[in-house]
Amino acid sequence: MGNLIVGQSGGPTAVINSSLAGVIKAARKNNIPKVYGMHHGIEGFLQEDIIDIDDYITDNQDLSLLKRTPSAFLGSCRYKLPPIEGHEDVYEKMFDIMYRYDIEYFLYNGGNDSMDTIKMLSDYAAMHNKPQKFMGIPKTIDNDLPLTDHTPGYGSAAKYIATSMKEIIRDNESFGAAKPTICIVEIMGRHAGWLTAASALSRDADCSGPDLIYLPEVTFDVKNFMDRVKKLAAEKSSVVIAVSEGVKVADGRFVCELGVSSDYVDAFGHKQLSGTASYLANLVTSETGLKSRAVEFSSLQRCATHCASRVDVDEAYNVGYIAATSAINGKTGMMITIDVIEREPYLVRYNQYDIHEIANVERKVPKSWITEDGTNVSDAYIDYAKPLIIGTLLPYYSNGLPRHLTLNAKKKK
């Protein structure tokens, strides 16, 4: 029996290391002689930058700490393999490295591009009768992979967004005796509104949720936005608005591009883009005189493991475990998916799909889950997302802060 290698790719998530923990556990359970890690994904692999996982992770306690560590433990990359035709040398080089390290199982954890990598490697293996098995492990906070009900990483990002949104609404409500404050919160997601929709999860008995929610699935109308803000400000003292970084106006420009007059360059000779929230907050204040505030959740959305969703952590672990087990059992060219059998009480089944059905298809928030006026999401979305943010995995604390497992820490062996 040969060895196993696993890599992490694309923007990290709060739970990508849980999938890694699942892979390592399954490999050990199946007595795989060596478990290797790609240092910075395919990019490192091509330079033979390969890590012996046994040097860093020896027991279940290490795995438990790994599950509590944000971002990509092995290092990530944004690297697209070239098409096979005309680049056979790149593929031959990769298989050479696999032979050299006696690698039989190749697992890659990422989003659309990573599934493309698995597709091309398994295609190449099929064409040339190579024995290696290739499996994709889904991961993306953007939740835009098809076929799977949702993607590991999304639940924790959604929980972070909803938790922070609720705290920001509370904060914004604290003033407002004299005049209203408009708070505009910018949330990640260039093409799909899944993350911005998650702000609606803050709606509950103790919180009204954002007053307006703007997804990139709906064309943004500046005048309509201003009319709504003015109306809300006349009615209540705290107005909170969630807006995706990817919202565009009718002519196709991003909202954040609107503030730039065509001939203006900054002190360094570059067009300077403000963020979407900061543009809209400035617009509100200059048109209405109302106090406004812009908040950007930025990369915190994808690395806040300190408040990760327990459901998400467990599912991320499971897809890693199942991907490794499937490869060891001879499967190749597939991605693990999550099927939800019941949403309440929540019950899932794991499945695997031919990677050709998955690669490079992008899933958006269904139009029917967006309210007719385009400024909120319906209960159908809430029902969909609510089970994904349940439960917490408490960090291990040291000196008052969550402890992490890192490659920079001294090798164990």
Next chain:
Amino acid sequence: MGNLIVGQSGGPTAVINSSLAGVIKAARKNNIPKVYGMHHGIEGFLQEDIIDIDDYITDNQDLSLLKRTPSAFLGSCRYKLPPIEGHEDVYEKMFDIMYRYDIEYFLYNGGNDSMDTIKMLSDYAAMHNKPQKFMGIPKTIDNDLPLTDHTPGYGSAAKYIATSMKEIIRDNESFGAAKPTICIVEIMGRHAGWLTAASALSRDADCSGPDLIYLPEVTFDVKNFMDRVKKLAAEKSSVVIAVSEGVKVADGRFVCELGVSSDYVDAFGHKQLSGTASYLANLVTSETGLKSRAVEFSSLQRCATHCASRVDVDEAYNVGYIAATSAINGKTGMMITIDVIEREPYLVRYNQYDIHEIANVERKVPKSWITEDGTNVSDAYIDYAKPLIIGTLLPYYSNGLPRHLTLNAKKKK
């Protein structure tokens, strides 16, 4: 025995409601007939916008939920009382309201301005032989009140900043196989660097902490900053920099003002200020071509009760409890302070100081705690701040999110 009233003022914190819980508990323990709350502080009080706390908070379970609720439960304000001389009518009006509600004890929870309010009210009472007692409860994430070792609210803000900084460093480290990424994180604090210094608490066995830390106590030199960034980028693939929103260059301008050419106005006719981090990130990229990213912790720093420090929550509760007890025992014109007897193991004693020694004095980070090159804090700061972020108070969860107590919820009675 008369009634008690309590108000919250200024920027909220993650634990200001713990102080409120302490006040309510002490009042009930001492059989105060009625506990009132000012709706939006002094500003609401002057309009007789007064809340009967019994309508919302009846038992210890309510108090426990109150301790887990961010921001100001009663509503806050930014309202400065006018000087007594020439404005006796304002003060007479306030005392009229106190008599009308049979208020004997007046407690105010806030920062420098709020302590000024307590000073002036107690001065007025002394001048005119009024029997009411006035006590100040310290609160500010900025940690800039004098005489107290630290201020309730600071520990939780510091814990949030250090936790998020550690997660962001982890995130930034995940890439960098190809070329370095410079991440610049902007932290609150216009005049004092206490919050920015807290980013250094992320330094531990598993984390190198920010590479550079810029406090407003040190004049910012753009050329020196760029030289350091270039040197770091040549040495390592992940560079993370913490910078206070309040840093200024030698001529007194804020760094965030540097990007604005004097004659440029935006589409709305206003000078548009970018944030400090976003200005510096743009500068780095345009001068070096390196990838950069700007992160702003924004109001999340003061409302992230989901990861509040247990030490901070307890101390906030205690200063509220002691302030109320002291007033009931006849003290007036004082603020409660925290004296630290031992930093490790941590041991504190609560004290009270004449409010005249406190009001309108601003405490900064000591120069001796900043490294000689002005780009980091020394171990003396770490020793000071480490005990303040220890422990967590777990939220009560409902539907996967922290539950809060709110005035908008239906009255209990």
